[in-house]
Amino acid sequence: MRIGFTILMLFSLVPAFGQYPINKYVVDTIHLGSFKEQKVAVYEINSVSICIKYEDYKKALYKILQSFSKNIEKETNAYIISTQKSLDSLYKQNETDVQVYDTIRISQKTFDKLVLRSIIDFDKHIESNSCAIFDEKNIRQYLIVRETGSWSKQFDMGWGGRKYYLPNHKDLFFLVVDWMA
Numbered sequence: 001m002r003i004g005f006t007i008l009m010l011f012s013l014v015p016a017f018g019q020y021p022i023n024k025y026v027v028d029t030i031h032l033g034s035f036k037e038q039k040v041a042v043y044e045i046n047s048v049s050i051c052i053k054y055e056d057y058k059k060a061l062y063k064i065l066q067s068f069s070k071n072i073e074k075e076t077n078a079y080i081i082s083t084q085k086s087l088d089s090l091y092k093q094n095e096t097d098v099q100v101y102d103t104i105r106i107s108q109k110t111f112d113k114l115v116l117r118s119i120i121d122f123d124k125h126i127e128s129n130s131c132a133i134f135d136e137k138n139i140r141q142y143l144i145v146r147e148t149g150s151w152s153k154q155f156d157m158g159w160g161g162r163k164y165y166l167p168n169h170k171d172l173f174f175l176v177v178d179w180m181a
Helices: 002-013 054-072 078-100 106-111 120-125
Strands: 022-031 041-043 048-053 103-107 132-133 142-152 159-166 176-178
Touching: 041 054, 041 106, 048 054, 048 120, 054 078, 054 103, 078 103, 078 159, 103 106, 120 159
Parallel strands: 041 103
Antiparallel strands: 022 142, 041 048, 048 132, 142 159, 159 176
């Protein structure tokens, strides 16, 4: 009995595997090259403005609009109906504006009001060098810092993804969650 109690006490003092977070992070940089497009969408998010092809923005907006349109037939939820109407109005306004202007400005604040995350996968644009990024002073940034990593605690808690920063800035401007448990 004493031996069993002693062994039990020893195991209770030894931390379980995974009790402490396991952090793995790699920091690297991405160099952005030239960006020249006829029609551009300038998407303001956090402390930066990201320029992408207007057609890429249009496709992303259309995709989310279609998602809401499919659900509106089945739903009577006021949020879904009002969000679909707002997105439809924004889409039509953008289509009108792009006929007159070469640049369309969009703010994440518009989507925040609709309780929507960023509709653009900026990580894909940054990593494929198909965008231009400007800081809050409207200075073009050619170097982007990417922190790729994960953390886990025990077997059922963890996160993995990428964070994007401007050099010499501590606040990230875009976050990608690749997995979460």
